[in-house]
Amino acid sequence: MVGAEELLECHKTIAPHIHRTPVLTSRLLNQMVGASLYFKCENFQRMGAFKMRGAIQAIMQLPEEKRAKGVVTHSSGNFAQALSLAAQSLGVKAYIVMPRTATAVKKRAVIGYGGEVYDCDPNLQARESLSKEIEEKTGATFIHPSNDMNVILGNSTAATELLQDYPDLEVILCPVGGGGLVAGTALSAHFFGKNCRVIGAEPMKADDAYRSFHSGKIESNETADTVADGLRTMLGDINFPIIRKYVSAIERVEEDDIVPAMRLIWERLKITAEPSCAVPFAAALQLKEELRGKKVGIIISGGNVDLENLPF
Amino acid sequence: MVGAEELLECHKTIAPHIHRTPVLTSRLLNQMVGASLYFKCENFQRMGAFKMRGAIQAIMQLPEEKRAKGVVTHSSGNFAQALSLAAQSLGVKAYIVMPRTATAVKKRAVIGYGGEVYDCDPNLQARESLSKEIEEKTGATFIHPSNDMNVILGNSTAATELLQDYPDLEVILCPVGGGGLVAGTALSAHFFGKNCRVIGAEPMKADDAYRSFHSGKIESNETADTVADGLRTMLGDINFPIIRKYVSAIERVEEDDIVPAMRLIWERLKITAEPSCAVPFAAALQLKEELRGKKVGIIISGGNVDLENLPF
Missing domain, CATH: 3.40.50.1100 (Rossmann fold)
Structure with missing residues (x-):
């Protein structure tokens, strides 16, 4: 298994080729959740996503x-x-x-x-x-999009940067699709956080990760009819063991909660973010009790949307 | 007339109550204009605009x-x-x-x-x-929204920050509505730039500032049927003398060029910006020849849009 050194080495390697993306905050969104939220904006990454x-x-x-x-x-x-x-x-x-x-x-x-x-x-x-x-x-x-150790390592650097900027985060919320981002995020939180929990967020309609997390084996989605089109894929045998070991929980959100959460991100953070990005924020709204008063990181995974086909 | 000291004093006064907004760049947008563009993102300002x-x-x-x-x-x-x-x-x-x-x-x-x-x-x-x-x-x-010396001073701080971050800007493009932003921007460029020209950008359909600039007296708009709803207002007797003295030119853009420019900003900068913000970028696309190879600041004035009524 990789350690802190490999993660830092990876960040050093890729840093000249990626943007160090900004972290945005919003008083209103903080009020809504009752926590301090730090949005790591990978929509500003080169080509528009953490990938x-x-x-x-x-x-x-x-x-x-x-x-x-x-x-x-x-x-x-x-x-x-x-x-x-x-x-x-x-x-x-x-x-x-x-x-x-x-x-x-x-x-x-x-x-x-x-x-x-x-x-x-x-x-x-x-x-x-x-x-x-x-x-x-x-x-x-x-090169597999999510089930590849180097891809996972590369993805981990978003949370590494977020924890460099905000070392006291108590929770990081992150979308779960193929599992490559949440696995990388969990590695960074484990090695660089101070008891920082990682919660994966997933649409109820493509909840393979939730079921896999609880059954202990990789489950698939019968259908995956969710607006969060980036999260329709399933876990792989390389990222799943990392997820089992280092992720604290998988939170599922209803379809009807995704678009309003996306809308709040657009209206309040003034950024264009994919529906998939709204899933961890929708999870934060749902987990209010648990997050109350905490410092919470949220990974905004990407901003490549088709402006002709917005869900609002 | 105010000087550099008043502008700096104003920035110091208001700094605790405003955000120092980020400056975004895009390789693709740079390529399109053939210049280095620095977008000062006042859509991230508190309440979503430079105002x-x-x-x-x-x-x-x-x-x-x-x-x-x-x-x-x-x-x-x-x-x-x-x-x-x-x-x-x-x-x-x-x-x-x-x-x-x-x-x-x-x-x-x-x-x-x-x-x-x-x-x-x-x-x-x-x-x-x-x-x-x-x-x-x-x-x-x-307190008048644009024709007030303190409002103009306050607005000037966006360009002041932009020039602190990028002291070598050769041009700043800025939307012109009531004239409060362009007047403030021109003051900052004059006192803090190194021969930095300010070009106001205005919709052809509400080109009162262009006509005023050339006639030497404040002209009004018969109609102002432009998608750039923030720019329908006319100049005032306090900002107009500043504009005449310190603004280099007013560039007008056709209605049909505003929405595509807005779309590029949304798609490439991954931000939500008002139609009014697209006007100076549309002007930049139009002024390619003049701007070639230059360092150009563009003020993104605000991001308060109604997501139910987007023009795309």
Whole structure:
């Protein structure tokens, strides 16, 4: 298992390639929760999401001869853009497998960051087999969006920075999708916090992490019909043991509470944040009793929204 | 006329009551304009707009016996909220005259900040006579939203901070509505910049400042049907001489260029900004040739938008 040194080393490695994102606060949101909230704004990260951190770290750990052959991933979301931009920044080729059904906007964004898009049928098997094929054909290294130790390490640096700025945080709330962010956050809180608990927040409609956390084995989602589209994915065998060991709890929020929480973030923090970001804040509103009077970090994971299709 | 000392003194006076707002940058927006752009984000200011600066300064300059009787203004926009919150923060009563037609959302915001709302007919004469009546009845001091030397001084502090952070700015672009922000910005640029030019940006559909600047007398708008609702007002006899003396040019932008510029700000800076804020950025896109290679400050004046009625 990794320790504090590896986490600090990772932060040092990726720091020149990422933004140190700001932390925002709001008196009104504090009043609503009855706690002091510190929002770590990864929507201001390069390409608009924390995923940039893990993508940079994963590529930088590859030896030169592997970098020369490029990287491949499958993602319809922010990791597709993150790996493309990270690869471009480091002079590496990126092959991105995306479901045929991904919006043109998303594909254009990936191409804009220099990624080479490969369409596949919209199911996990098709994604995986096409990725495999590209790996074999090109020699590119596959990098999983969330179930990869270097991706987890990279993601951990958001909480590392947050705890450098606010060492006394008692809780950090963080969204749970594929598990890569919450695992990294929990590692940072464990090594750099002072008894700082990490609570993962998840939509009730894609509560695989909650069920996995309680059953002790990785559960999947039958359906994942949530507005928090970044959180529809499930945990992996690399991040799950970290989550079991270092995460304190998984809090689930109802669909109807996500959009109002998102709206408060937009109106009060004056930032554009994805629906997924609203999930930990919705959890904070729900956990008022537990959080009362505490210093609470909240990770705003990304800000890539389609302004034509806002939920309000 | 005021000098550098008064501007610095004002900043010192109001600093404990305002946020020092961050400056954001974007590689893509820089590429689009071909210049280095520094966005001073007053959308993150208390109550969501630069107006807080002038409101605090105006109230703090009142002697105790005047403060005890309160302040009054007429505004349907951000100054109504700013004066309410500034007054509340300083333990002063605020009477706010608002047109009957102002939205319920805006009235609620004013009331939320402790302002006492008085409805009037939606025309300037009705606003002024009701304000006068309240002044006489209560002894409250009238504070104009933009044509008041203390308001101008307070507003100047946004550019003062921007120039403290980036002393080499060659141009600052700033929206022009009632003239209080551009006048303050021009004073700061004159005293603290190194040959830093200030260019006011205005919607073509409410181009009173452009016409006033060129005719040498205060012109009015026949109509002011622009999406940039913060910029529909006209200049005043206190700010106009400052604008004539210290502003380099007024640039007008077409209505059709405002919303796309706003969209770029939202998508790329990941912030919520009012349509009025998009006007100076639209002007920057239009002034590419002139700005090429330069360091350019842009004042993002506020972020109070109605998410139910976005123009995209």
